[in-house]
Amino acid sequence: MPQATAAVVADGLSRRFGPVEAVREVSFAVAPGEIFGLVGPDGAGKTTILRMLAGVLSPDVGEIALDGIDVRAEPERAKLHLSYMPQRFGLYEDMTVAENIFFYATLFAVPGKERRARSAQLLAAAGLGEFGRRLAGQLSGGMKQKLGLVCALIHTPRVLLLDEPTTGVDPVSRRDFWAILYGLRESGVTILLSTAYMDEAERCSRLALLHEGRIRALDTPARLKQAMLGALLAVSGPDPRGLRDALVDAPGVLGLLLMGDRVHVRVDDAARRTPELRARLASTGHAPEDIVPIEPGIEDVFVALLGPGAPA
Amino acid sequence: MSLRRILALAFKEMLQVWRDPRSLAIALLMPLMQMVMLGYGVSLDIRHVPLCVFDQENSQASRAVVERFVASGWFAITAALDSNRAVSRAMDRASCIGAVVIPADFSRQLASTGTGPLQIVFDATDTNTTNIAMGYAQGVVALVTADLDARWTAARGIRPSGVGVVDLEPEVWFNEGLESRYFIIPGVVAVILALVGAQLTSLTVAREWERGTMEQLVSTPVTPFEVMAGKLLPYFLIGVIDAAFCLLAAIYWFGVPFRGSAGTLLLTTALFIVVVLAIGYLISVRVRSQLGASQVALLVTMLPTTLLSGYTFPIDQMPAPIRFLSLLVYPRYFVTILRAVFLKGSGLVELIGPVLGLVLYAVVVLWLAARAFRKRLD
Numbered sequence: 263m264p265q266a267t268a269a270v271v272a273d274g275l276s277r278r279f280g281p282v283e284a285v286r287e288v289s290f291a292v293a294p295g296e297i298f299g300l301v302g303p304d305g306a307g308k309t310t311i312l313r314m315l316a317g318v319l320s321p322d323v324g325e326i327a328l329d330g331i332d333v334r335a336e337p338e339r340a341k342l343h344l345s346y347m348p349q350r351f352g353l354y355e356d357m358t359v360a361e362n363i364f365f366y367a368t369l370f371a372v373p374g375k376e377r378r379a380r381s382a383q384l385l386a387a388a389g390l391g392e393f394g395r396r397l398a399g400q401l402s403g404g405m406k407q408k409l410g411l412v413c414a415l416i417h418t419p420r421v422l423l424l425d426e427p428t429t430g431v432d433p434v435s436r437r438d439f440w441a442i443l444y445g446l447r448e449s450g451v452t453i454l455l456s457t458a459y460m461d462e463a464e465r466c467s468r469l470a471l472l473h474e475g476r477i478r479a480l481d482t483p484a485r486l487k488q489a490m491l492g493a494l495l496a497v498s499g500p501d502p503r504g505l506r507d508a509l510v511d512a513p514g515v516l517g518l519l520l521m522g523d524r525v526h527v528r529v530d531d532a533a534r535r536t537p538e539l540r541a542r543l544a545s546t547g548h549a550p551e552d553i554v555p556i557e558p559g560i561e562d563v564f565v566a567l568l569g570p571g572a573p574a
Numbered sequence: 575m576s577l578r579r580i581l582a583l584a585f586k587e588m589l590q591v592w593r594d595p596r597s598l599a600i601a602l603l604m605p606l607m608q609m610v611m612l613g614y615g616v617s618l619d620i621r622h623v624p625l626c627v628f629d630q631e632n633s634q635a636s637r638a639v640v641e642r643f644v645a646s647g648w649f650a651i652t653a654a655l656d657s658n659r660a661v662s663r664a665m666d667r668a669s670c671i672g673a674v675v676i677p678a679d680f681s682r683q684l685a686s687t688g689t690g691p692l693q694i695v696f697d698a699t700d701t702n703t704t705n706i707a708m709g710y711a712q713g714v715v716a717l718v719t720a721d722l723d724a725r726w727t728a729a730r731g732i733r734p735s736g737v738g739v740v741d742l743e744p745e746v747w748f749n750e751g752l753e754s755r756y757f758i759i760p761g762v763v764a765v766i767l768a769l770v771g772a773q774l775t776s777l778t779v780a781r782e783w784e785r786g787t788m789e790q791l792v793s794t795p796v797t798p799f800e801v802m803a804g805k806l807l808p809y810f811l812i813g814v815i816d817a818a819f820c821l822l823a824a825i826y827w828f829g830v831p832f833r834g835s836a837g838t839l840l841l842t843t844a845l846f847i848v849v850v851l852a853i854g855y856l857i858s859v860r861v862r863s864q865l866g867a868s869q870v871a872l873l874v875t876m877l878p879t880t881l882l883s884g885y886t887f888p889i890d891q892m893p894a895p896i897r898f899l900s901l902l903v904y905p906r907y908f909v910t911i912l913r914a915v916f917l918k919g920s921g922l923v924e925l926i927g928p929v930l931g932l933v934l935y936a937v938v939v940l941w942l943a944a945r946a947f948r949k950r951l952d
């Protein structure tokens with residue numbers, strides 16, 4: 263995509279903390295109205311990237327442009343147009359929902375009338391309409407995150423940066439949360455979020471898969487899955503761990519991932535390997551209940567990228 | 575700079591202080607308690623100060639003198655001793671804090687010269703008590719003198735002036751600058767405000783770092799100056815209330831005469847509060863933990879303030895390098911100002927020196943604090 267029209271451009275970002283290279287040469291461009299996901303395990307560098315984009319942490323090298331504003335040169339100008347929701351709850355727990363909203367609205371100079379209209383609308387969308395006078399510290403985890411989103415949206419930002427916004431959030435709140443995000447996308451707000459949930463990653467328009475500070479893959483969820491080598495089989499049985507261990511060095515197996523009560527097995531050729539695997543498991547006393555071909559999820563893509571034999 | 579943002583920050587801070595009743599109570603009551611404690615430390619009406627007697631004459635006249643000390647109610651005679659060594663041992667053991675020493679020729683000298691030398695030795699380790707006890711001793715001696723005058727008059731039928739005077743030769747093992755309570759109490763006010771003020775603001779930025787609210791705050795367009803102004807404002811109100819408590823206690827409770835104008839007092843006090851709050855804020859910005867910030871604030875304010883502000887130890891008797899160092903100790907300016915406003919009724923014009931000292935301090939510290947606050951996590 264041409265960079266001139268991109269809402270957010272990161273170009274060659276690197277950042278180290280002492281010996282730790284938290285982010286290494288990360289580049290991407292996000293189009294207006296995209297929901298761009300940063301996915302990766304703990305310590306992959308998601309928070310560090312979002313902090314640099316938010317202008318609260320400087321990159322050692324690299325450039326950031328936000329709606330054409332150079333964030334390194336003019337962080338304060340960029341801050342007028344963005345909202346950042348940190349991974350750790352960043353609002354005041356000893357203030358009520360309404361007081362937190364009022365505070366952030368005033369910091370962004372939102373006029374009173376607009377503030378009242380927007381906060382009523384956002385609170386309703388977040389299912390927080392009744393809780394205006396509740397102390398933020400007394401909200402549940404999901405409600406806290408939704409309040410964070412309301413405060414982040416009170417000034418109509420052009421770019422929204424969310425760091426693991428739905429971690430520890432109940433499914434109902436997550437649904438509310440995503441409904442709001444989709445609504446925002448319609449109105450042209452650009453959203454960057456990090457997530458540890460793979461099902462959530464699949465809702466993003468594009469994903470950057472991060473590992474040890476580097477982007478290992480960057481594409482739409484569908485194309486990332488297409489690009490994965492081999493085929494995926496789900497093997498289920500009473501002892502999934504035993505199943506996995508029995509398959510570690512089976513011929514034709516490219517990768518293994520324990521997923522609850524099943525094991526995802528990536529193989530070079532599904533038709534040929536299915537009977538082989540069944541026989542091998544039977545001989546080791548781990549007779550599987552079932553072996554079925556499945557569509558890969560993002561976590562499978564991840565394992566394929568990072569596991570043994572993965573492209574460097 | 576946006577006034578609305580400053581007010582929003584101030585309102586937020588105010589709410590948080592208000593919702594934390596324990597710290598609010600501490601912020602408001604602590605200074606008053608310290609005032610009473612420190613104030614009484616220097617000015618309590620001391621009763622039954624333990625005294626020893628070394629009466630080398632043991633005559634009717636000498637016993638009358640001792641009797642006067644007891645009758646005053648201020649002193650209690652804890653031992654009758656028979657040597658100077660015994661006196662010094664008794665004081666070392668702290669069985670008395672002073673001794674009345676009456677020479678063997680007390681009556682003879684009184685009769686021949688009209689004055690009787692009387693020595694009172696005080697242990698000055700507790701200077702405040704000594705200070706007051708000495709005042710009382712002088713009072714007793716005045717009574718003894720009046721007694722002698724009366725007797726002389728009765729015996730001779732005449733009233734010669736200057737006869738029958740008992741000389742008090744106080745011997746205090748301490749510097750000469752023993753100050754009266756009127757002198758010390760205004761200094762106590764300054765010291766308390768310096769300590770409490772820095773404590774108040776030392777927590778305010780550190781708290782946001784600890785609670786994780788700073789990360790979101792610095793991602794907004796708020797400016798460092800706005801953060802500082804917004805955070806100082808509520809504590810300024812608390813500081814003014816604290817100051818009012820202390821000053822009113824000084825005037826109405828401890829009876830320090832107030833000869834100056836309320837306007838001068840208000841203006842200079844407000845200025846001083848700005849300085850002490852700004853110091854605490856600067857520390858809070860630098861030290862990102864509440865405990866650390868509060869301890870640094872205590873360290874930075876406690877020693878210099880108690881030792882070098884001149885509130886008990888006179889600055890002009892310090893060695894030159896320390897005197898020079900004390901120029902940096904901002905409470906000294908306010909000690910000077912308060913004393914002058916209270917006791918001499920000085921106005922701003924006479925106080926231009928120390929007032930400018932505080933103004934300079936305020937400007938420099940506020941500037942440093944505004945600069946020290948970075949909207950960055952690194």
Ligand SMILES: Nc1ncnc2c1ncn2[C@@H]1O[C@H](COP(=O)(O)OP(=O)(O)O)[C@@H](O)[C@H]1O
Pocket residue numbers: 279282283284302303304305306307308309310311
């Ligand atoms: N302020 C910091 N000081 C030192 N190391 C840090 C700091 N922030 C992050 N790191 C390190 O940088 C790496 C990336 O961290 P982070 O960006 O928080 O990852 P993620 O959000 O993906 O879990 C980790 O190894 C982490 O320990």
Ligand SMILES: [Mg+2]
Pocket residue numbers: 308309310349425426
């Ligand atoms: Mg993180």
